[in-house]
Amino acid sequence: MVDPGNKALSGNPTIVAIATPPGPGGIGIVRLSGPNAAAIISELFIPIKPLSGPLTSHRFYYGWISDSSTAQKIDEVLVVFMQAPRTYTREDVVEIHCHGNFLILQKILTLCQNCGARLAEPGEFTKLAFLNGRIDLTQAEAVLELLTAKTSKGLQLAVEQLKGGLHQHIQSVCDRLISIKAVLEVAIDFPDDDIDIIQPNSIKKQINQEIAPVLENLISSADNGKVYKDGVSVVIIGRPNVGKSSLLNALLREDRAIVTALPGTTRDTIEEHLNIKGMPVRVIDTAGIRTSTEAVEEIGIQRTRAKLAEADLALMMLDSSGPISREDLQLFESIGDKPLIVVANKFDISTTTLLTDLEAHFSGHEIVRTSATNNQGISQLEDAVFSMVTGHFAGWDPGHAVAPNARHQAAMTNSLSACHRLVEGLEHNLPPDLLAIELQTALDHLGDIVGYTTTEEILDKIFGEFCIGK
Numbered sequence: 001m002v003d004p005g006n007k008a009l010s011g012n013p014t015i016v017a018i019a020t021p022p023g024p025g026g027i028g029i030v031r032l033s034g035p036n037a038a039a040i041i042s043e044l045f046i047p048i049k050p051l052s053g054p055l056t057s058h059r060f061y062y063g064w065i066s067d068s069s070t071a072q073k074i075d076e077v078l079v080v081f082m083q084a085p086r087t088y089t090r091e092d093v094v095e096i097h098c099h100g101n102f103l104i105l106q107k108i109l110t111l112c113q114n115c116g117a118r119l120a121e122p123g124e125f126t127k128l129a130f131l132n133g134r135i136d137l138t139q140a141e142a143v144l145e146l147l148t149a150k151t152s153k154g155l156q157l158a159v160e161q162l163k164g165g166l167h168q169h170i171q172s173v174c175d176r177l178i179s180i181k182a183v184l185e186v187a188i189d190f191p192d193d194d195i196d197i198i199q200p201n202s203i204k205k206q207i208n209q210e211i212a213p214v215l216e217n218l219i220s221s222a223d224n225g226k227v228y229k230d231g232v233s234v235v236i237i238g239r240p241n242v243g244k245s246s247l248l249n250a251l252l253r254e255d256r257a258i259v260t261a262l263p264g265t266t267r268d269t270i271e272e273h274l275n276i277k278g279m280p281v282r283v284i285d286t287a288g289i290r291t292s293t294e295a296v297e298e299i300g301i302q303r304t305r306a307k308l309a310e311a312d313l314a315l316m317m318l319d320s321s322g323p324i325s326r327e328d329l330q331l332f333e334s335i336g337d338k339p340l341i342v343v344a345n346k347f348d349i350s351t352t353t354l355l356t357d358l359e360a361h362f363s364g365h366e367i368v369r370t371s372a373t374n375n376q377g378i379s380q381l382e383d384a385v386f387s388m389v390t391g392h393f394a395g396w397d398p399g400h401a402v403a404p405n406a407r408h409q410a411a412m413t414n415s416l417s418a419c420h421r422l423v424e425g426l427e428h429n430l431p432p433d434l435l436a437i438e439l440q441t442a443l444d445h446l447g448d449i450v451g452y453t454t455t456e457e458i459l460d461k462i463f464g465e466f467c468i469g470k
């Protein structure tokens with residue numbers, strides 16, 4: 001078990017890492033944290049103006065990094081020394097701002113290692129900030145979310161969590177549980193007391209009206225937040241030539257914040273990432289699925305099914321210039337009960353037959369008319385995707401919300417179950433020591449979220465997802 005805030009200060013290593021991403025850049029930063037950070041920089045740094053004493057904390061100095069063994073100058077730099085505890089890690093921290101060339105950064109890193117610094121593990125700086133009690137675990141996780149957020153709303157959620165929004169909610173529930181715990185402990189300590197120390201109705205009321213609703217709310221916020229943080233996956237299906245690739249292109253052109261464009265897992269599908277109203281969307285285009293022979297048709301349907309299984313939403317594309325075919329209906333059937341939007345494309349050359357057919361075959365489903373090559377109906381389609389995905393939490397405002405992640409959600413669900421068992425126990429007049437066990441379980445699960453009771457294994461998993469240097 002980890003006890004944040006009580007990390008032994010003596011004998012800590014000094015760690016070092018390149019804090020900026022690989023590749024050429026205007027500036028590259030090497031970061032040191034630990035008791036020897038100041039000693040290491042005084043070994044390597046030659047200030048332009050000779051210093052009259054040690055480096056003043058939180059001040060930039062201009063000069064050179066030099067290899068003291070060869071007197072070779074490595075780069076012209078700015079150096080800042082930040083004395084503990086007013087630092088990211090709460091240890092002494094030094095940042096060396098050099099030119100963003102990997103060879104320079106690597107050389108400075110090696111020099112720091114030669115002076116006794118150890119290469120930092122992924123996320124170790126943030127882990128130190130947590131272990132030294134500057135931030136709780138939800139804030140440490142928010143740092144990772146901040147680095148990887150794909151949309152501005154995802155970013156807002158990360159900032160709210162970094163500010164301690166989730167921590168405050170959890171702490172307020174913990175405080176309420178602790179006050180109930182105090183009552184149970186008195187009852188355990190004075191079992192023969194005549195006074196009815198436990199007032200079951202009052203405790204039940206607190207749990208049912210004050211504690212459970214807060215937890216329930218947070219648990220459902222996790223689903224809402226997930227949409228903005230992790231996004232949704234949308235699969236475009238339709239027979240060849242209906243305009244799937246053209247639609248994908250039109251969606252990408254509309255979108256100015258394309259994050260990545262990766263080839264799909266199979267040669268036949270393409271994945272693109274877009275941003276629809278702040279929601280990251282992964283679009284899978286099954287354009288490669290061709291159905292020229294029966295055998296290939298079967299493979300095509302199987303692949304579509306596999307892609308459908310992964311997706312949160314399907315866009316069923318049709319060609320409005322002709323009638324609905326058997327193949328269209330076969331694809332439609334393969335969608336099953338997955339959320340679906342019918343996209344009637346090539347609307348610019350549509351026939352009236354199709355319009356009647358559409359209503360007949362797809363009534364009850366949202367139908368959006370597009371002309372992918374003319375960029376028409378694309379924003380209506382985006383609106384339809386957004387409302388379908390967010391429909392169940394309309395009104396939820398990511399600007400002022402906290403959005404727990406899946407780990408927090410699981411822990412809160414476990415905590416809530418323990419609270420429910422506590423209420424049942426009260427109803428069955430169970431003795432206070434048994435009630436106290438459920439209460440402690442509820443508290444421990446919440447403690448896992450903020451990091452009071454988190455195991456090393458979980459910490460390794462969380463910080464292992466960080467990059468080196470953060």
Ligand code: GDP
Pocket residue numbers: 238239240241242243244245246247287345346347348349370371372373374
């Ligand atoms: P896919 O096989 O489903 O990916 O279809 P494509 O996107 O490759 O499009 C097939 C053909 O239909 C191409 O020649 C496109 O230019 C054309 N096409 C796609 N969308 C439209 C549209 O909205 N209107 C018209 N008139 N042609 C379209």
